Amino acid sequence: MTETDDEYFAALLEDDPARLYERAPxxxxxxxxxxxxxxxxxxxAAMSGRTAGELVGGLRFADLLxxxxxxxxxxxxAPLLHxxxxxxxxxxxxxxxxxxxxxxxVNAVAERDAAHRVxxxxxxxxxxxxxxxxxxxxxxxxxxxxxSEARARALAETLQQTLVPPTPPQIxxxxxxxxxxxxxxxxxVGGDFYDVFRVAPDAWVVVAGxxxxxxxxxxxxxxxxxxxxxxxxxxHASPAVVLRRLNEGLRRSDAPRMCTxxxxxxxxxxxxxxVTLSIAGHPLPLLRTATGVVAPVGASGVLLGALxxxxxxxxxxxxxxxxxxxxxxxxxxxARRDGEFYGEERLQQGxxxxxxxxxxxxxxLTADVLAFQAGFARDDIVVVGLRAE
Amino acid sequence: MGVGERHNVNVSGRADGPVLLFAHGFGCDQSMWRYVVPxxxxxxxxxxxxxxxxxxxxxxxxxxxxxxxxxxxxDDVRRICAELDLRDVVFVGHxxxxxxxxxxxxxxxxxxxxxxLVGPSPRYVNDGDYVGGFEEPDIRELxxxxxxxxxxxxxxxxxxxxxxxxxPELGEELTESFCRTDPAVARQFAHVTFLxxxxxxxxxxxVPALVLQCRQDVIAPATVGRYVRDHLPRAELVELDAxxxxxxxxxxxETAAAIADFLDFSTLLPR
Numbered sequence: 148m149t150e151t152d153d154e155y156f157a158a159l160l161e162d163d164p165a166r167l168y169e170r171a172p173x174x175x176x177x178x179x180x181x182x183x184x185x186x187x188x189x190x191x192a193a194m195s196g197r198t199a200g201e202l203v204g205g206l207r208f209a210d211l212l213x214x215x216x217x218x219x220x221x222x223x224x225a226p227l228l229h230x231x232x233x234x235x236x237x238x239x240x241x242x243x244x245x246x247x248x249x250x251x252x253v254n255a256v257a258e259r260d261a262a263h264r265v266x267x268x269x270x271x272x273x274x275x276x277x278x279x280x281x282x283x284x285x286x287x288x289x290x291x292x293x294x295s296e297a298r299a300r301a302l303a304e305t306l307q308q309t310l311v312p313p314t315p316p317q318i319x320x321x322x323x324x325x326x327x328x329x330x331x332x333x334x335x336v337g338g339d340f341y342d343v344f345r346v347a348p349d350a351w352v353v354v355a356g357x358x359x360x361x362x363x364x365x366x367x368x369x370x371x372x373x374x375x376x377x378x379x380x381x382x383h384a385s386p387a388v389v390l391r392r393l394n395e396g397l398r399r400s401d402a403p404r405m406c407t408x409x410x411x412x413x414x415x416x417x418x419x420x421x422v423t424l425s426i427a428g429h430p431l432p433l434l435r436t437a438t439g440v441v442a443p444v445g446a447s448g449v450l451l452g453a454l455x456x457x458x459x460x461x462x463x464x465x466x467x468x469x470x471x472x473x474x475x476x477x478x479x480x481x482a483r484r485d486g487e488f489y490g491e492e493r494l495q496q497g498x499x500x501x502x503x504x505x506x507x508x509x510x511x512l513t514a515d516v517l518a519f520q521a522g523f524a525r526d527d528i529v530v531v532g533l534r535a536e
Numbered sequence: 537m538g539v540g541e542r543h544n545v546n547v548s549g550r551a552d553g554p555v556l557l558f559a560h561g562f563g564c565d566q567s568m569w570r571y572v573v574p575x576x577x578x579x580x581x582x583x584x585x586x587x588x589x590x591x592x593x594x595x596x597x598x599x600x601x602x603x604x605x606x607x608x609x610x611d612d613v614r615r616i617c618a619e620l621d622l623r624d625v626v627f628v629g630h631x632x633x634x635x636x637x638x639x640x641x642x643x644x645x646x647x648x649x650x651x652x653l654v655g656p657s658p659r660y661v662n663d664g665d666y667v668g669g670f671e672e673p674d675i676r677e678l679x680x681x682x683x684x685x686x687x688x689x690x691x692x693x694x695x696x697x698x699x700x701x702x703x704p705e706l707g708e709e710l711t712e713s714f715c716r717t718d719p720a721v722a723r724q725f726a727h728v729t730f731l732x733x734x735x736x737x738x739x740x741x742x743v744p745a746l747v748l749q750c751r752q753d754v755i756a757p758a759t760v761g762r763y764v765r766d767h768l769p770r771a772e773l774v775e776l777d778a779x780x781x782x783x784x785x786x787x788x789x790e791t792a793a794a795i796a797d798f799l800d801f802s803t804l805l806p807r
Contacts, residue, residue: 180786181752181779207779209754214670218730219685221755221781222563222631229785230567238684244679250684265786279684288682437655 152181180257180265182207192274194251196244197502212221213240213248228257229265241272250279282304310369315343315531318351320415322534324505327512330361330478330526339476339527340369344377347527349415352380355529356408356429357476368404371396376410386410387459390451392428397452405452409445409474411533419467419535427451427459430477433495435502437469442493444472471502471534473512478526482516489519505532537594539619543585543612544592547620549577554649555622556580559613560653561631562729563722568630571788575796585616587633589721594793598721606632606732610639617647626794628652630784631755632729634764635737642740651745652795655781656764657756658734664736669757672700675730738767745771746798748783748791755781772798 168175174191176185184202192199195211202211209220216239227234234255240248252275256265307329315323325341341355354376358368372393379392389410397406407428414421426433428450431443448459466472475494482489494512501511509532516528539545546566549556557575560568566584573582586593587609602608613636617625623649629637634656641648660668663673745768749761758775765773774794778787 191688207752213677214674215679215681217754218670218674218678219563219681220560223685224783225780226564226568226785229782230564230570239681262789282684 163421166231173274174251174270176202176208176270176272178208178268178270180268182209182268184208186268193248194243194272194274195241208268211241213242216240224253224255228268232257232259238275238282243433250275252278270468272423280377288352306363306366310340310366311377312341312529316345318343318345318413320536321351321387321420322505322536323532324509325352325531326509326528328478328500328513328524328528330528338365339529340371340373341377341474341529341531342376343531344380346380346412346456350384351413352386353411353413353531353533354380354408355474355476355531356406356530357478357527358406365404368397368400368406371400372406372408376408380410380412384412384423385461386423387414387448387461390425390427390448390459391457394451394454398455405450407476408451411472411474413466413533414463419465419470422464422466422472422531424457424462427457430475430480430491432465432472432474433498434464435471435473435498435508437467439499439502441498450460466533466535468535471498471505471532472506473498473508474529474531474533475512476527476529478524478528479512479516479530480518481526482528483525484519484521489516493519502534505534508532508534537597539585539612539616542588542594542597543616544594545616545620545766546584547581548573549580549582551581553580555583555625557583557585557613557617557622557625557627559585559627559629559633559636560587560590561629561633562725567591568782568784569628572784572792572795575789575792581719583620583622587725588612589718589725595718595721598694598718600724603721603724603728605728606636606639606734609633609636610643613637613640614647616646617644623647624649625652626652626799628654629656631655631656631743631781632725634734635734637731638734638737638741641743642677642737645742648743650743650798651741652748652798653764654784654791655670655750655753655756655761656747656749657760658738658764658767659732660730662732663733666763667757667759669754669760670730672731675726678721678730679726682719682726735763735767738764741767741768741770743770746795747771747773748776748794749773749775750780750783751776752779753781774798 169189171188171190173189174194176191177186184206187199187202198291209217212220224234224237237253239251241251243249250271253270255268255270257265259265312327315325338361339357339421341416343353346352356372358365373395375396376389379389383389390408409426409429412423424445426445431445433441434444435441444464445462446460449457451457480489480491480494497512497515498508501508509530513530558569560566565586569584576582585804586796589598627637627648634653635658637651641651657668659670660670662668747765749758761773776783776790778790780786783791
């Protein structure tokens with residue numbers, strides 16, 4: 148290291164404080180407690196397009212801001228300084244003498260006397276033109292994202308509405324009630340479904356199912372399942388055949404998904420009904436006899452959509468007057484509280500109690516399941532009750 | 537939830553003293569009054585609260601519909617009075633809370649003894665001959681100002697404001713949250729505050745009122761203070777030496793003295 152270098156570094160380290168102040172890489176200004184400007188450095192004067200002489204003595208810092216910034220200054224910045232003693236990273240627009248706005252970031256500290264009165268405010272002002280332009284972009288992106296999320300939510304809610312099963316039709320001699328309750332806040336589409344429709348002057352079909360997964364893809368499968376069953380049930384009297392056709396439909400679709408389904412075909416017979424049941428991977432429905440005995444009925448079959456051929460069978464069940472058939476999805480029995488399932492036993496006991504009408508059974512059981520989960524359904528719930536009259 | 541939790545109500549002072557209910561303005565919270573309150577705790581029962589959305593109020597209680605006009609805020613003031621069974625209340629409102637007090641006192645005069653209005657403005661936007669001091673584009677500029685100052689803040693600060701007992705290390709930041717407001721709330725409150733027109737409500741106030749006017753207040757200029765005095769049926773105006781819009785912080789002694797003088801006088805006023 149030469150002697151000249153030494154002198155050079157020494158000179159650097161002993162930077163003239165006055166120079167350091169005047170030419171600092173940020174604007175400095177000192178004001179009274181009320182904001183009247185008392186001292187500024189050259190950097191600040193240049194930033195504002197004015198001379199130190201023009202700035203000092205008469206103007207307040209707030210006078211150099213746009214109107215919006217002035218309100219912000221009075222309602223946020225000044226209270227912060229007087230209340231907390233510092234203000235950090237406040238974004239303001241400085242009005243340049245030319246009329247242009249200079250986006251700046253401001254840090255300030257207040258000096259107070261014994262009576263908490265602010266006597267002096269020291270302010271550092273940083274040019275933030277590029278940063279603020281970038282932040283405005285971010286803000287716009289955030290607003291766009293929020294708008295887009297709101298639109299997606301509205302769309303999901305609308306879709307959900309179209310998927311909500313219709314109110315069951317009036318069927319002479321059959322008391323029927325159904326509940327569909329989507330999981331969580333109800334904005335996720337897809338999942339459980341049910342349908343009840345007429346296939347002949349004296350025959351009706353009831354269907355319930357559960358499509359694996361959630362969201363738009365599951366919703367597509369839900370719609371496909373409902374349409375396929377409606378169409379095929381007009382052609383085929385056997386629910387097992389309809390389930391096989393549905394399996395083929397699911398396998399052919401672009402986004403194959405698995406799905407459980409239960410189809411019951413009801414045929415008026417004397418004072419009661421003949422029910423032909425076929426079940427694919429779905430919980431067995433419960434039958435409550437007129438004497439109050441509750442038991443599952445039907446034969447389990449495999450889930451649809453997984454294999455090219457499914458083994459499903461038809462079971463014939465008579466539904467005599469006063470008997471009640473309860474169809475449900477696993478959102479009921481798998482409702483959880485602290486790791487404990489609601490389970491079939493609770494459901495059976497519930498059905499022993501609630502049986503006066505299809506509606507009282509369905510509504511009572513749904514309320515019980517919801518209460519079990521403290522009102523928050525983790526999964527969709529479908530409950531359909533059919534009571535022969 | 538009671539008003540205590542919803543509004544972070546703090547009661548201090550003499551339990552059997554006359555009631556002074558302090559309300560903060562736009563942009564801040566009840567800590568705006570911290571240097572003024574000690575002047576009154578010997579003789580008065582002092583009640584402080586945060587408007588819903590501000591300070592440490594319950595953010596979950598914020599309902600954009602309810603707070604789409606100052607009436608929702610005025611209704612809150614009446615709820616606080618009712619629930620705490622406050623009677624013969626002297627309401628001290630700063631900035632926008634001055635008009636909130638006007639609305640509350642107009643709706644339920646029997647509840648209030650007097651109003652103290654610090655930097656009031658019944659309408660901020662100019663309208664024909666009426667000079668409020670602002671034009672509508674100015675208010676849009678303010679909202680932009682709010683947005684640019686909340687940009688980095690919203691995600692990072694919101695949990696602090698809502699309170700995080702599970703993370704005590706955030707406690708330090710909490711003390712720095714002085715005058716922080718949830719950004720979405722601040723935005724709506726800015727619109728409601730600066731676009732309201734309460735000029736017609738002034739004549740509905742029957743209780744005596746004190747208007748405190750600062751020098752060089754860009755938010756509520758002297759002409760507006762005089763307008764408020766002239767249109768309130770029973771009002772006097774005191775001009776403070778303080779500069780700016782927040783004399784409660786910048787000149788608390790002077791502010792407290794003016795309020796005390798008025799209180800001494802107004803207790804003699806027939807109801």
